[in-house]
Amino acid sequence: MAALIIQNVFAVMWVINMMMYGVANGLSMNYYMMTCPFAEFIVKNTVNRALQSDPTLAAALVRMHFHDCFVQGCDGSILIDSTKDNTAEKDSPANLSLRGYEIIDAAKDALEKQCPGVVSCSDILAMAARDAVFFAGGPVYDIPKGRKDGRRSKIEDTINLPPPTLNSSELIRMFGQRGFTPQEMVALSGAHTLGTARCSSFKNRLTNFDSTHDMDPSMDTQFAKTLSKTCIAGDSAEQPFDTTRNTFDNDYFNALQRKAGVLFSDQTLFASVQTRGIVNAYAMNQAMFFFNFQQAMVKMGAMDVKEGSNGEVRNTCRVIN
Ligand code: HEM
Numbered sequence: 001m002a003a004l005i006i007q008n009v010f011a012v013m014w015v016i017n018m019m020m021y022g023v024a025n026g027l028s029m030n031y032y033m034m035t036c037p038f039a040e041f042i043v044k045n046t047v048n049r050a051l052q053s054d055p056t057l058a059a060a061l062v063r064m065h066f067h068d069c070f071v072q073g074c075d076g077s078i079l080i081d082s083t084k085d086n087t088a089e090k091d092s093p094a095n096l097s098l099r100g101y102e103i104i105d106a107a108k109d110a111l112e113k114q115c116p117g118v119v120s121c122s123d124i125l126a127m128a129a130r131d132a133v134f135f136a137g138g139p140v141y142d143i144p145k146g147r148k149d150g151r152r153s154k155i156e157d158t159i160n161l162p163p164p165t166l167n168s169s170e171l172i173r174m175f176g177q178r179g180f181t182p183q184e185m186v187a188l189s190g191a192h193t194l195g196t197a198r199c200s201s202f203k204n205r206l207t208n209f210d211s212t213h214d215m216d217p218s219m220d221t222q223f224a225k226t227l228s229k230t231c232i233a234g235d236s237a238e239q240p241f242d243t244t245r246n247t248f249d250n251d252y253f254n255a256l257q258r259k260a261g262v263l264f265s266d267q268t269l270f271a272s273v274q275t276r277g278i279v280n281a282y283a284m285n286q287a288m289f290f291f292n293f294q295q296a297m298v299k300m301g302a303m304d305v306k307e308g309s310n311g312e313v314r315n316t317c318r319v320i321n
Helices: 002-021 039-053 057-069 101-114 121-135 155-160 168-177 182-193 221-231 251-257 264-271 273-284 286-300
Strands: 196-198 238-240
Touching (some): 039 101, 039 121, 057 101, 057 121, 057 182, 057 286, 101 121, 121 286, 168 182, 168 264, 182 264, 182 286, 221 238, 251 264, 251 273, 264 273, 273 286
Antiparallel strands (some): 196 238
16 A cells, blocks of 8 residues: 555656656756757757748658657667668668658758757757647647667668558557557557658559459548549659648548548558547547647657667767767
């Protein structure tokens, strides 16, 4: 009994600590307050400027942060360029359509001028993704900082990224292994409210789908025609995930209800009874989606972060020091 009370007291203290200082995994909300007080401002300015001239890059930044965190943790490993001795993560087929690296470079350049050697590339990417969500009309939220940059970026590690052929149970298992609940997985998938997929990511749904179906039966037949039409232009032809590709809203979940999800891994969230209730809730209640999304993003942003001598603050985001 006494042990239980002590445990509860500690839990409450931890929550209070989190609220006051925003400390999680050694990260903190005001990490750069003394060393680079304008860090957040500089990143936001750089992101806003880039997105004003190309709003489609909001999607790219959010996806880049996800692909960073799921491989070796949020350590900026996605930003490293390949060398003659090492093929880096960014050259994996799963990452070839990532864009927006120049925005991170621009923010890093500006930060190096203000406070050299202080702000990590992984923190810049995490802040940029957060700012992109807000720019596109999504929720505003604070993220803890203090991630160090990793020294490893290998193509083979990208095996940890989910392919679009996974069904709901497989997604639940894969995200579960990384500590996410099914609800958090569905909320994070809601990032597909932004951006597009290329035909190569969904064409398997259109012909020879499985032994009994030519087309994926979870798809609306009219929408299947839309996807087929997109694919006439070739493998890299793009299909927006929802009707508002540059706006962060809950329209993606409405699309799933209409059986107009672009990827198999999108539509399965509605097709499966395990996750359909969550999709319906987010389709009905955008505020609930926004709230759960921001919480899940903060959690994703803390995945396997490197601290102290486990990492470094890279001088250039594309090259290990
Ligand atoms: C649930 C498992 C997921 C799968 C299977 C998946 C798969 C994909 C695929 C195949 C694409 C299209 C790539 C292309 O064809 O070029 C894509 C795009 C995208 N993904 Fe995911 N994704 C998942 C989760 C996430 C998460 C958790 C986020 C962020 C939090 C995210 C953010 C995005 C964004 C924003 C795009 C559009 C990128 C652009 O237009 O440039 N995805 N995803």
